[in-house]
Amino acid sequence: MMPLKYPQMELAIRKTLPNLGVELVDVDGFTCCPDPIYFKARDKIKWLTIAARNLAIAEEMGLDVITMCSGCISTLKEAKYTLDEDPEAKAEVNRRLKKINKEYRGTAQINHAVVLIRDTLGLDVVKKSIKRPLDGVTVAIHYGCHILKPSQIMHVDDADYPSILDDFVAAMGATPLDHREKLLCCGKGCMDEELPLEMTETIFASIEESGADCMGLVCPTCFSSFDLGQILISRKKGKTYNIPVIYLFQLLGLAQGLEPEQVGLHTHRIKADKVLEKIKESAKA
């Protein structure tokens, strides 16, 4: 499942995963996951139904689902957990699915691409695919909430001391940098004007203090909070941070020797020039 809002992320996935030996299959009939916040707030049973329909399609094909987005994995994993746990919800969802000759059974597994890489492929496969190690590039990782929590459903990592993204970035040759607000929520799911901005600004200040060259993440919704978010903050609060926000598969693409345009970095509002220069220099050395 791909995040639709940011085609550059899909591009980065399509360019980098084949280098790790992954064959991508585009599935007919999928809808959006659906989103784990707004449609769920409207009607949870309908939200479960749409998610279950997607899972039923994967089940029919005997495929597991790989998502590139923290929101998609959150929705699909929670839907699976809920339907497997709550027979009433499952009966209602399957009553609806029966009308289109589909059934949710619960046989397909769901994972984010970073989990597939860590657990199935192994980080050595990442290291072997690197042509231009990102030596000297420091990355402040933003985990984002939905890939980690609740850990009893997500089964991805320790929600308080995660390492999966740090290890992924390190395998590319870059240096993950800790900062105080590494695990703070980006605030996007909060339906308020001010609160999300205060939260993102707290994170920017923390990253600025860490001195990292860029921010690295795997969630498109967080990306929007931080890339567009920096423009909003400089407009509303008069403070400019200029921290490039890079989707980790774009970073992987750069390390695999792709040009910035080939992973769509030119589409970002905060330009990554400083990081790109650093990569060029370390390639020369």
Next chain:
Amino acid sequence: MAKEKIKVDFRFREKLNKIQGGKHHNYCYQCSACVAVCPAARFTEEFNPRVILLKTLLGMEEALTGEDSPIWLCTNCYSCYERCPQDVRPIEVIIALKNMAVQRQKAPASLAKLSENIAQTGVSVTVTSAVSRRRQELGLPPLKTIPIDELKEILEDPQSVTKDDK
């Protein structure tokens, strides 16, 4: 000093019990572990998950699912779910409360906008011409057609979010 009687609206709680995720509100013993990890509570006093659960236990329907309810300030981060020792899953209770607010047509107008696309088109975000152009420019394959008829069948009744929503 005369003690004020505490009234509990059990009918509201029974209604909440029937909504997926709502039943777990019964397990809350008000320990505040959720507050300690809640980012919304960190940034505003208007939002406090323990207080929301207390009001839920008391059955305060209007305070929770009326137009001025604080539930919409939840950031949906799942930290409370992670931390709660009672398996209350506060965020899921809050989502059940949101579902009730929608049924009462008391949800914020912005929710209608943010949630209508998926039922209409099968995708959560609007596929703008800018997105389509960018896909072309980046050499990405065109988007697959989504069987909207199937979606309409399984969603059955269209539901409005606010009074003004169609």
